[in-house]
Amino acid sequence: MHSFNMLWEVSLMDSGEPWERNIQTPHWLDELLTSLLPTNETIEAKLQCDLTLDGRYADAWVVITNKHLWSIAKDDSGEPQVLSIPLSDISDIIIEGFVGNGRLRVCANGRSIIAARFTQTYRPQFERLAGALRRLKEGDKVAISELTAPEPASQRRAFAMRRRGRCPRCGEPIHPRLDVCTNCLKRSRVFKRMLEFIKPYWHVAVASFVLMLLITALDTVQPLFAKLFLDRIIPNRDLKLLMIIVTVILLINIMNAVLSGVRGYIMAWLGERLVVDVRQRLYTHIHELSLAFFDRRDTGRIISRVTDDTHRLNDFLTQGLQDIVRDLLVSIAIGVILFVLHWKLALLTLIPVPILALSSVQFGKRVRRLFHRMWRRWAAVTSVLTDTIPGVRVVKAFAQEPREIRRFVDKIYDLFYASMQTARLWTLFFPSIGFVTTLGYLAVWGFGGYWVIKGSMSVGTMVAFLGYLWRFYAPVQNLARITHRLQHAATAAERIFEVLDTEPDMEIPPDAIELTDVKGHIVYDNVTFSYDGVNQALKGVSFEIQPGEMIGLVGPTGAGKSTLINLLCRFYDPDEGRILIDGHDLRKVRPESLRQHIGVVLQDTYLFNGTVAENISYGKPDASLEEIVAAARAANAHEFIIKMPDGYDTLVGERGSHLSGGEKQRIAIARALLRDPAILIFDEATSSVDTETEAKIREAIDRLIEGRTTIAIAHRFSTLRNAKRLIVLDKGELVEMGTPDELMAKDGLFAHLCKMQSELSKIWAW
Incomplete structure (x- = not known):
């Protein structure tokens, strides 16, 4: 003591x-x-x-x-x-x-x-x-x-606030599935950032805007022809002027149609290009995030950001934004024309405008919250689909189709009710806009008709004024309704920026090194790690692996074996301690450089929906067919591959559904081997295969480990027969380490696990 x-x-x-x-x-x-x-x-x-x-x-x-x-x-x-x-x-x-x-x-x-x-x-x-x-x-x-x-005070406060679920800047609660504070996403900042997507194509946007102004100008002058027709042509019976006006109107409409077609094509190109850019940027950023980001989110919610939200944002950037500018300019221009035609009627026309402006602001405040709720429900629907469709075999195996149908129906009805709340709000708001502008129409008809009857205003002026009146109220109504489109786009933008503003958990220093000529010397130095920041998955684990050595990780479920592998691949960074490869701290190594020297075979093998050859060469896309075949031979996979109808060109199906578990596992081993890694990792590589397949996989592993640092996790201890040392974990702590004989002699946890497995083997043999 x-x-x-x-x-x-x-x-x-x-x-x-x-x-x-x-x-x-x-x-x-x-x-x-x-x-x-x-x-x-x-x-x-x-x-x-x-x-x-x-x-x-x-x-x-x-x-x-x-x-x-x-x-x-x-x-x-x-x-x-x-x-x-x-x-x-x-x-x-x-x-x-x-x-x-x-x-x-x-x-x-x-x-x-x-x-x-x-x-x-x-x-x-x-x-x-x-x-x-x-x-x-x-x-x-x-x-x-x-x-x-x-630690820096700012980091400590940020850490503490995040652990409490609050923003480190404003202190407001952060949704458990988010990493950014929506309260700090200021609306003005959101719109400014939305416009940044258009910057690379500003010349295209300007060309489209100029065309829009020309189209609008051509449409705006046409009511003046009505005044000319009633006040000059009819009273004077001027046929020559009539033919001129008819020809001009025809040419204006032809030009309008041509310009509209050109602008439509430009806007279509701009819209699709913006969607491509936003989705590419979003998808690229998602791949830069660590696994912790995906641990906190449903797949469907991420897919919803990449597909639905980008489409909604595109609609506003290409159409909505220019419509706002057009409606604003048109309403001002026509307002001036109305005052030139008859200033008293023009004043009556402006009566509904303040009412529309105030009601639009109030509507926007309420509809934003409803849009967020509606799109969360839509993301929940997508999550159900991404959950059940890949797992349809399990659903059918347990005859749970009615249950999954009910679950899906519940989600779409949640979406239905949220959508109807939004619809109820705008079905009250939009008709009220029409009613308010109708009051303006009635005032113009009433007072304008009175002044025409009294002779203080000509019929042509009245007709021209009425022609411009609907052209004035139409953009005014659009501007009142634009809140709907603004909130629609702003909500989508906020959801996109939530992802783009999520900072990677792993910091890569500017001077991060590239690993070359890796020997495979690995050191875990007092490594502590927690997935949730509270419950520790590893507690001060320290051990060393020599180059070319095979070690086995043993322990009960939840002991921290897979966590050690996750940290070595730098899917996460340790909370404390460090991991070294050939003397280099992994925090100072570029992750892609590190992973090029590691081959991983996981318990749940994931194959992509492509051919056998494409899956084997996934880590080395430029591999030749000879290299692919050599890797397959080494993994004992060549024999069953050539028996398939299309050999290496056989489609494996979604997640490898056309192959057995053992076949998928051997393809995964070939995929890991093709890169010729210095470090091999086997995470329960034989846990879900039959005895014959296990023997073939063990034979392949025995060939692969020669000259490579190998880490193997297995509950079947026969898989670890070539391991020089075993590391025994329990509840995140390293409790035993040594050769199998040494650990059996200790009569500790490893010996207990072996006895349990031996007893189980006797039961199966019986």
Whole structure:
């Protein structure tokens, strides 16, 4: 015990700086610590938690000094409650997790003492503390400096806020399936970013806009011919002027038709091009994200972003935006013409405009929320389809067609009800727009007719005014209704930007290196990892693999075996510790460079809907047929492939549905081998095949591992017969390591698993 305290003191002095978390401690705590601590006892760490020892929600503190662990909180009366445990008495420190909370338990002098309680928000810092104390107990003098290194305040706040499900900038709640705050996606910023998609094609957009102005101008002048017809041609019986006007009108409409056709084609090209660009950018960004992004989302919701939302955004960028500008310019231009024709009638015409503007703003506020709800329901429908169609065999095997039909029907009715809410709102709003503009029409008819009868306005002026009136109200109504299109597009844009603004969990430094000539020397150095930030899948795992060595990962389900593989492939980054390949920290290596030297064969083999040859050469698209065949031979796959009607050109079906499990597995081995990787990974490669197929796969594996660093996960220990060492994991911790004989002699977890498997084998043999 005394040596543990000595290690603690030495490590704190050697680390250069104490564990500083820059926490703003309350004044009463500072005064209390000043009175409690003698002059030779210094504070090295302060950890805040949000539960007292009796489970009340309140600020509480764990203070680490060079002598003691202090737990401090106030009781109901406001009096400080203090628990002090000498570090020299502590033999172990344990983090216990419960539903929504956890506690810090220490073993001291044979007693179990609860030192702190906390919600899951604060659990990571106590996990770090526990890890530091365990490593100190084992003699690691640098544990504190490595495990409790200070973090920037902004990062700590962002981490804490995200763990609470709130935005680190504004503090508003973030949806569990999102990584960005929709509250911080300002509407003006959203529209500005929408326009950025058009920038590369601004000249095309300008050409289309100019054509639109010409078409609109040609249409705008036509009511003036009615005034000319009634006020000059009819009274003067001027046939020559009549023929001129008819010819001009004919030419205007021919030109209008030609320009409309040209503009239609340009807009079609621009629209499709924008869809291609947005989808390409979105899809590219999705592939830059780590697996954590996909862990939090349904496939259908991601597909909905790439397909539906991009289409809705395209409609606004190509049509809606120019329609807004056109309607605005037309309403202003015609408004001027109306005032020139008769300013009194023009004033009456403007009466409905303020009413339309106010109602449009109120409508926009309500419809935005409804659009979000409607498209979430649509994404849920897509999710059901992407879930059940690939799993149709399971559905039919369990005769669950009625259940899945009901599930789908429930989702489409949810969508129906959400859509009807939106429809109900605009069926009330749109007719009201028409009614308000009708009041303007009635005012013009009433007062205009009166002035014509009184002789203060000509019939031609009245007819021209009425001709322009509907051309004025039409764009005004469109501008009032444009809220619908704006919200439609803005909602789609927000959903797209939610994905585009999601930052990759893995940071790739600018000076990241390219791996070349990989030997396969692998080091796991105190690796700790959690998928959800709360429950640790790995806890301080450390081991080393020599180049060309085969090791086996053994342990019960959920022990952390696959997590070790995921981290080695850098699908995720460790929360603590590091992984080295040939002395290079994986965080400083370009992921694509790393994965070029790793061949992976997973338990659930995924084949793409293509030919056998295309699937084998997936990791090396430029491979020759000779290379593909050689890889298939090495994987014991060539024999069954050439027996197929089309050989290597045989279509495997969606997810390899035309092949058996063993055939898919051997194609996966050939796919991994074709790249000639320095490191091979087999994750339960023989778990779902028969004995004969397992023998063929084992034979292929035996050939493949020669000269390669190999990591194999298997519950069938016969698959690991060539492994030089076995690493046994349990609940995220490395509990045993050694040769099979050494582990059997220990009579630990591995021996227990072997005995269970042996008993099971006897039952099957019987």
